[in-house]
Amino acid sequence: MTLEDLVESKWLNITSANDLLAATSRRDKRVVAIKDASLGLSVLPIPAIADSTANRYVGVRINLSAEDTIFVLAPTNYEIYRKGGTRDIFNAMWAEVQSGSIPLTRKPAKQDRKKKIGLKTAQFNATYGVPYSIARAAYASGEAIELETAPQVLEDLIANFVPVVEAATGQKTSFNSNLLLGYYPKMHMGYHQDNEPHIKGNIIASVSLGASAIMSFAEPKEHASDRSSKAAFSYPLAGTGGGMIQMGPGVNVDWWHKSECVGLARFVDTLRGLDESMVEGGGEREEGATEEEAKSGNEAE
Numbered sequence: 001m002t003l004e005d006l007v008e009s010k011w012l013n014i015t016s017a018n019d020l021l022a023a024t025s026r027r028d029k030r031v032v033a034i035k036d037a038s039l040g041l042s043v044l045p046i047p048a049i050a051d052s053t054a055n056r057y058v059g060v061r062i063n064l065s066a067e068d069t070i071f072v073l074a075p076t077n078y079e080i081y082r083k084g085g086t087r088d089i090f091n092a093m094w095a096e097v098q099s100g101s102i103p104l105t106r107k108p109a110k111q112d113r114k115k116k117i118g119l120k121t122a123q124f125n126a127t128y129g130v131p132y133s134i135a136r137a138a139y140a141s142g143e144a145i146e147l148e149t150a151p152q153v154l155e156d157l158i159a160n161f162v163p164v165v166e167a168a169t170g171q172k173t174s175f176n177s178n179l180l181l182g183y184y185p186k187m188h189m190g191y192h193q194d195n196e197p198h199i200k201g202n203i204i205a206s207v208s209l210g211a212s213a214i215m216s217f218a219e220p221k222e223h224a225s226d227r228s229s230k231a232a233f234s235y236p237l238a239g240t241g242g243g244m245i246q247m248g249p250g251v252n253v254d255w256w257h258k259s260e261c262v263g264l265a266r267f268v269d270t271l272r273g274l275d276e277s278m279v280e281g282g283g284e285r286e287e288g289a290t291e292e293e294a295k296s297g298n299e300a301e
Contacts, residue, residue, distance in 0.1 A: 003080075003090045003240065006211045011238040013077055017058040017168060020074045024235050057164050057243070062233070063256065068248030070217070071168050075241040086241030088185050089160065090209040092153040097182065101151055104182045123189075124182035128154065129175075130274045145176060154180065156271055157207065161243060165205045165271075169247055173203055175271040179245065183211070183266040189259040192272060200273040204246045211263020212239045217255050239266060240250055 004012070010023050059073040080087050096102045104124045129147035135197040158178065166173055237244060238257075246252065 001094060001265070003087045006271060008212060009075065009241045011212065011240045011242070014058065014074050014238070014240075015076055015078075017057075017060065020058050020060060020072070023074070023238075028050045039201065057168075059168055059243075059246040060235075063247070065250060068250040068254070069244040069245075070251065071198070071247070072199070072235055072237070073164065073243035073244070073245070074238045077105050080240050084156065086160070086209065089153060089157050089241070090267075093157070093209060094265075097267075102154070104180065107300065111141060116243060119162065122167070123187065124184070126180045128178040128278050130177040130179070135235055149176070154269070157209075161205070161207045161241075161269075163270070164243065165203065165245055168245060169203060171201070171203065171247075173205070173271075174200065174273045175205070176276070177272040177274045179272075181268045181270070183213075183261040183268065187266060188261055191216075191258045193254045193256050200275050201249055204252070204270065204272050205243065206268055206270040207243045208228075208237050208239050208266060208268050209241055210239045211261055212235045212242075213262060213266060213268075214260045215244060215257060216260075217257045219255060227283070236262075239263065 012021060012022070055076050056079040057073050057075050059071050061074065062070040065068065075086050079085050093102070097104050104126050106124055126145065128145045128150045158175075162173060162175065213236070214234055215237050218232050232255075
């Protein structure tokens with residue numbers, strides 16, 4: 001399976017931020033075109049990094065408040081097809097997952113109060129670096145793989161995307177927690193809140209490879225009674241290496257988000273900088289979930 005087998009053709013031909021805006025104009029009723037959302041939107045072409053003649057990524061900046069911002073990023077045609085670009089990275093990752101070199105599996109979850117045996121996380125995942133402690137899929141062991149031992153393809157993905165994050169935000173990053181998720185048919189993530197108190201800095205960045213996804217954001221009061229139709233805004237996230245950056249102290253406190261995978265297979269790598277001395281506790285819970293339900297639910301993207 002190649003990237004072209006999973007990705008809509010429109011994502012393979014992005015050359016400008018206007019292309020990215022046009023790609024959000026869909027008839028799919030689940031998607032509210034970000035250019036029409038009643039938020040402070042501004043087109044943000046990401047400066048060239050690897051090649052002065054071509055932009056690697058383009059993006060749209062969504063200003064939720066004076067301090068809180070979401071960046072929606074998409075790789076250009078150049079970035080997808082250059083040697084070592086996102087197409088090469090996806091194909092290498094697909095091969096590594098198929099061979100078992102990347103241990104993307106459902107992990108044992110902590111037992112709930114009813115002492116159920118055999119609970120596992122809903123998503124296929126692998127954690128490298130400092131473990132991200134989350135309530136909805138709390139590992140029984142809390143194990144994580146040392147970041148230094150991550151396979152080369154994951155190192156390539158991180159090395160490729162971090163400069164883009166820093167160029168978009170204008171900030172240096174220090175990520176030490178790396179959560180890789182695998183989405184397969186009928187897998188999704190409901191509305192949840194990454195209420196993670198141990199973030200160092202104010203940036204969480206994720207990059208997607210494979211099938212596209214629809215990301216939706218809502219304020220708690222907007223989706224409390226009807227989570228399916230009260231999104232403040234939604235946008236498609238390109239599976240060609242599309243990225244999302246959440247920046248600011250209120251993004252994961254004042255807003256909830258969900259993800260719907262559109263396709264057969266999608267890999268999402270989320271980067272965080274966590275305070276290693278405070279990784280126990282914290283985490284997230286889906287809106288309306290009990291403690292027991294939370295432990296058997298989805299991972300946080």
